[in-house]
Amino acid sequence: MGPPPPSGGEIHVDLEGGNSPLAGDPTLPRHDGSPIRPWFPWLVPGIFAANVAAFIVTMYINDCPAKSPFSMRCLGRRILGRFSFEPFKANRLLGPSATTLQKLGGLDANKVVQQHQLWRLISCIWLHAGVIHILANMLSLLFIGIRLEQEFGFVRIGLLYIISGFGGSMLSALFIQSSISVGASGALFGLLGSMLSELITNWTIYANKLAALLTLLFIIAINLAVGILPHVDNFTHIGGFISGFLLGFVFLIRPQFGWIQQKHVPPGYVTGPVKPKHKMYQYILWILAVIFLIVWFTLGLVMLLRGVNANDHCSWCHYLSCVPTAKWSCKSSSTFCYLSNNGTQVTVSCQGDGRNQSYSLPNATDDQLNQLCNQQCS
Secondary structure (H helix, E strand, C coil): CCCCCCCCCCCCCCCCCCCCCCCCCCCCECCCCCECCCCCCCHHHHHHHHHHHHHHHHHHHHCHHHHCCCHHHCECHHHHHHHCECCCCCCCCCCCCHHHHHHHCCECHHHHHHCCCCCHHHHHHHCCCCHHHHHHHHHHHHHHHHHHHHHHCHHHHHHHHHHHHHHHHHHHHHHCCCCCECCCHHHHHHHHHHHHHHHHHCHHHCCCHHHHHHHHHHHHHHHHHHCCCCCCCHHHHHHHHHHHHHHHHHHCCCCCCCCCCHHHCCCCCCCCCCCCCCCHHHHHHHHHHHHHHHHHHHHHHHHHHCCCCHHHHCCCHHHHCCCCCCCCCCCCCCCCEEEEECCCEEEEEECCCCCEEEEECCCCCHHHHHHHHHHHHC
């Protein structure tokens, strides 16, 4: 699914501001009168560990020296052994082959639609295309996720992460149907989107609102702009961001400033008129977000399971994921080739451009033949 938000420090934004009622000394009271006790962040580090473990298992199963038709070109073969990386031509992110990622649950729209493998919409967010990919994603996860989990707890942030990742995969499968997509970027953009909706729905409790909003919008714009580069799945980013933005109105709503929960009022203390817990606009945003979420996921899943190619209904949408320039092309198509195998030698002929190449590959497996086809003709 391409690189996630590329920056570390950029994402670490103090939305509360210096004079926010939630900033500063953690012993200050909340709006309900109870002391602020940040949640201990264990889920986000757990997600981090799970992604790293999944990448290690992926590289173990990939076993480039034993399974790649270009085993002598595996990067780090002598030092890393079966954990060595695919040749740079096959994977520039220092990782496994596309065949391995597909087997382990990479997002393949054809398998989701034709074989009803909906589980790929979730499994793909735990896989990464290489060391560079997982490093960028996990740094972003730590910068964004730990702070959110400390403020809102593991249940809400966990749901945000998973559902946003699902939403990103759903939109990706509707628009990108000729390649494999993996990565946690959709979930991470969901967390980023939830930060924006949290600022909007809790607008009245923040100081320095405009500065916080402009800073966050700038960060979001920069990160989405990276997605127009080739080989980056910006539809995953957009789908995750939309899902997280809507979920933020539902999960991250806070009591308005000045509301005091009665159980925290000292005996005999006169509080005066009791403020409602939330403002009317917060309730309205909550209801609208729930409605849009239901429509968003229902419509998306129905279109996906019916095999709809969203590009047929939006002729310009492909520019949201890649803008062609003189230096790169955005064309993406399935790889077709003819294979001739006499037992010891394989000849690969690419359909379309007529390129052909012969390789000495005794007893070639189907996976090796697929990799030959992809590397020669893609």
